[in-house]
Amino acid sequence: MPASARSRLARRLPRAAMVFAALGDPTRLALVTRLCDGSRRSITQLCDGQPLTRQAISKHLRVLEDARVVRSERAGRESLYALNPQPIGELRDYIDLVSSQWDDALARLKSFVEK
Template identity: 80%
Template sequence: MAASAQARLARRSPRAATVFAALGDRTRLALVTRLCDGSRCSIAQLSDGQPLTRQAISKHLRVLEDAQIVRSERAGRENLYVLNPQPIADLGNYIELVSSQWDAALSRLKAFVEE
């Protein structure tokens, strides 16, 4: 089944790479951390306390939205952002595949050494 697992990993690669890349930044990771308690926050709220311009935060939110890690919803004059945990959960599956592949390799090695 090794080939099948590799194929599954490869098939998920493009999408996974986008999500990984979106999370590969401190500021964006902080935004995700802030949003993962389920709160809906405006850009002004999210940039409050951060040592960056509101525009910078806005750009980061767009990156997260492109990766579908976050959804935005207009409410009057403000734009509310909510986390969408699905893509991140999918990464969890990806990671589990990698880990299981590695564990299987370890088992084979162990069996080989012990025989």
């Protein structure tokens, strides 16, 4: 890996870790899964189907919003939450980088064995 790529990556690691952490809870992952169809839902809407209090869900949504995985907007007396796909896309960039490094390593190993 070239040094420039490594430092560019290193700068983004804490941010990526925050997004990974936001998704690292089954409840939050379920919320994201529910929102990934592009819908905008209120907190009480997002509550049903889950055996938790509204406040618990509310806290989870705040965690997701801090990581910018989700955006909220007040509409009258309810606040509507919607997915923000950008941070998740950045995760995919990270994963692709890991995979490509891994594949390169495999290829090098293979060519070494075959020599």
